[in-house]
Amino acid sequence: MNDVLLSVRDLVVEFPKRDKVLTALDHINLEVRRGEILGMVGESGAGKSLTGAAIIGLLEPPGRIAHGEIVLDGQRIDNLPYGQMRRIRGRKIGMVFQDPLTSLNPILTIAEQLIETIRTHLPMNEKQARERAVELLEEVGIPAARRRLDDYPHHFSGGMRQRVVIALALAGEPDLIIADEPTTALDVSVQAQIIDVLKRLCRDRGASVILVTHDMGVIAEAADRVAVLYAGRVAEIGPVRQVVKDPSHPYTVGLMGSIPSVVHDIDRLTQIPGSMPRLDNIPQGCAFNPRCSQVHDRCYRDRPNLIAVESKPDNQVACWLFDERASS
Amino acid sequence: MLAMLIRRLIQSIVVMLVVAFIAFSLFQFVGDPINNMVGQEASAQERAELRERLGLNDPIPIQFMRFVGNAAQGNFGISYRMARPVSAVIAERLPATLELAMISAFFALSMGIGLGVYTALKRSGVLSNFIMTVSLIGVSLPTFLIGILLIYIFAVELRWLPSFGRGQVVRISDWWTTGLLTPSGRASLILPAITLGLFQLTLIMRLVRAEMLEVLRTDYIKFARARGLAQRSIHFHHALKNTLLPVITITGLQLGTIIAFAIITETVFQWPGVGLLFINAIRFVDVPMMSAYLVLIALVFVVINLIVDVLYFVVDPRLRATKH
Ligand SMILES: Nc1ncnc2c1ncn2[C@@H]1O[C@H](COP(=O)(O)OP(=O)(O)O)[C@@H](O)[C@H]1O
Numbered sequence A: 001m002n003d004v005l006l007s008v009r010d011l012v013v014e015f016p017k018r019d020k021v022l023t024a025l026d027h028i029n030l031e032v033r034r035g036e037i038l039g040m041v042g043e044s045g046a047g048k049s050l051t052g053a054a055i056i057g058l059l060e061p062p063g064r065i066a067h068g069e070i071v072l073d074g075q076r077i078d079n080l081p082y083g084q085m086r087r088i089r090g091r092k093i094g095m096v097f098q099d100p101l102t103s104l105n106p107i108l109t110i111a112e113q114l115i116e117t118i119r120t121h122l123p124m125n126e127k128q129a130r131e132r133a134v135e136l137l138e139e140v141g142i143p144a145a146r147r148r149l150d151d152y153p154h155h156f157s158g159g160m161r162q163r164v165v166i167a168l169a170l171a172g173e174p175d176l177i178i179a180d181e182p183t184t185a186l187d188v189s190v191q192a193q194i195i196d197v198l199k200r201l202c203r204d205r206g207a208s209v210i211l212v213t214h215d216m217g218v219i220a221e222a223a224d225r226v227a228v229l230y231a232g233r234v235a236e237i238g239p240v241r242q243v244v245k246d247p248s249h250p251y252t253v254g255l256m257g258s259i260p261s262v263v264h265d266i267d268r269l270t271q272i273p274g275s276m277p278r279l280d281n282i283p284q285g286c287a288f289n290p291r292c293s294q295v296h297d298r299c300y301r302d303r304p305n306l307i308a309v310e311s312k313p314d315n316q317v318a319c320w321l322f323d324e325r326a327s328s
Numbered sequence B: 001m002l003a004m005l006i007r008r009l010i011q012s013i014v015v016m017l018v019v020a021f022i023a024f025s026l027f028q029f030v031g032d033p034i035n036n037m038v039g040q041e042a043s044a045q046e047r048a049e050l051r052e053r054l055g056l057n058d059p060i061p062i063q064f065m066r067f068v069g070n071a072a073q074g075n076f077g078i079s080y081r082m083a084r085p086v087s088a089v090i091a092e093r094l095p096a097t098l099e100l101a102m103i104s105a106f107f108a109l110s111m112g113i114g115l116g117v118y119t120a121l122k123r124s125g126v127l128s129n130f131i132m133t134v135s136l137i138g139v140s141l142p143t144f145l146i147g148i149l150l151i152y153i154f155a156v157e158l159r160w161l162p163s164f165g166r167g168q169v170v171r172i173s174d175w176w177t178t179g180l181l182t183p184s185g186r187a188s189l190i191l192p193a194i195t196l197g198l199f200q201l202t203l204i205m206r207l208v209r210a211e212m213l214e215v216l217r218t219d220y221i222k223f224a225r226a227r228g229l230a231q232r233s234i235h236f237h238h239a240l241k242n243t244l245l246p247v248i249t250i251t252g253l254q255l256g257t258i259i260a261f262a263i264i265t266e267t268v269f270q271w272p273g274v275g276l277l278f279i280n281a282i283r284f285v286d287v288p289m290m291s292a293y294l295v296l297i298a299l300v301f302v303v304i305n306l307i308v309d310v311l312y313f314v315v316d317p318r319l320r321a322t323k324h
């Protein structure tokens, strides 16, 4: 069996505007292997959420996939008709959003939401689905799950609601979970628990996870590999140990260097001068060139693609510094 | 729940008292009741006696209390114009107005919600845009003009429907006559019901559309899509339920205004309801009739408000007392 579950190839996402077309994702390439947790980091606006939305086929118009392909389990899914894609959502790809307070329908009970989701994807009757719902709630660590089943979302705390959200995302037993900043909106005290639940359940099921987060501590602790996004492009992707401890791309170097172990939040980094360009203002060549300390002529001219880094197996970086042909 | 209900009830009573005071004041300011009751030839002494007998010399607060006490029992005195008890005349006319209001409320609600949902789901469709444009016209045309237009088209030109009256009615109990049981009664209802309901329809439609669009943008709808739920369920179960919640309040109030605004429609279509009664009462300065109508309309609003509150409570789980 192929060990790649999801592969995103040259994905371009555009927003047509009145007078021009904004390219929000510009040739994104990444793979998610079976059973792994791929961390995804980058400043706000780097394109993390859009990547997730494109994969699950829920880009909001006028946003559209203009180029590239998304292959899940050997099947191309970016061009599927609505009816077929719907059966992939929830069943093959699950999604966990950022804010558990707004992710649940306020006027339906937890049971109603869980049972409907279970029965959409699995051949169960009402009673079986209800039992399954109790099991799911127990698995995500809701105390007295059976009794809480008929409660409404507002009866739960934020952390508990995110557990319910995870249960809902897992209800169709998907192979891939996209968790978009699942703990950002939560109390610091419960963040680690939620990541633990997510990690444990996905490991038990052999499901893969794309874990979008601002928290480098979480990445270091939970992820197997990590992708660094910058201005709608992948700057670097590779095993966590290499990317976090021994980064290659100058942007990643700045990112990691600027994060002493206590400050986890990427948006508060200040060590790299300047800020990420807006979509209508991305420079020619390498998007990072205005801020890069090791910039040279070529960076202003040509855009670097992901290339393997010698001496670091499995690491890929989009930077001309690592182009062997040029340096040899 | 109970506390809220009691608070609302007290508020309602205060509102009713204020309206009652206004209705009561009519007697003080609009003409001299004695003049309306006795002929020109009555002597000054006769007038004074009548005044004393009717309690018109008592202090105002006492008179007001008496008015409220009588009104609470449905007693608004004798109509100057018809020389019959006001309550009896109103009871006779009420079925016509209520029937018209019900039918047009049903028409406004069902079409309003249906079209609102449709135009929200098919946001950029040709038909949606057409409906939105027409509805704009609907909001801006005055009711009487719509009524006259409908009469011109369907009664005068096409001769499909009657232009005035209630048609043939059937008495189904001592206090209720209905036009719903005869073909002519039903046909007579159509034009006035549309005229009366059109404005509310467009309001409800625009409200439902805006609210539905809002709901469709929420995280829980996105999450429902991301779980692969059926489109139909997302739209009509998850989204519509949340849409209708805030719509209930406003719609409830709209239904109150339907009864109040029936005056214009009833005048245009010569519909024998309480609205027409009120217009005629004004024309003849029939003060007891006017004051009774004021109190009645206020009562309708207050009762609808109470029902809406309770309904909202029943529908929204967040307002119900927590189980734990
Ligand atoms: N509807 C839209 N129209 C135009 N630009 C958009 C739209 N949605 C997102 N973008 C842009 O796409 C980029 C990536 O957004 P996003 O994926 O949400 O970033 P993040 O990495 O913070 O999740 C941002 O620059 C954002 O401004």
Ligand SMILES: [Mg+2]
Pocket (backbone or CB within 6 Å): A048, A049, A050, A180
């Ligand atoms: Mg985001």
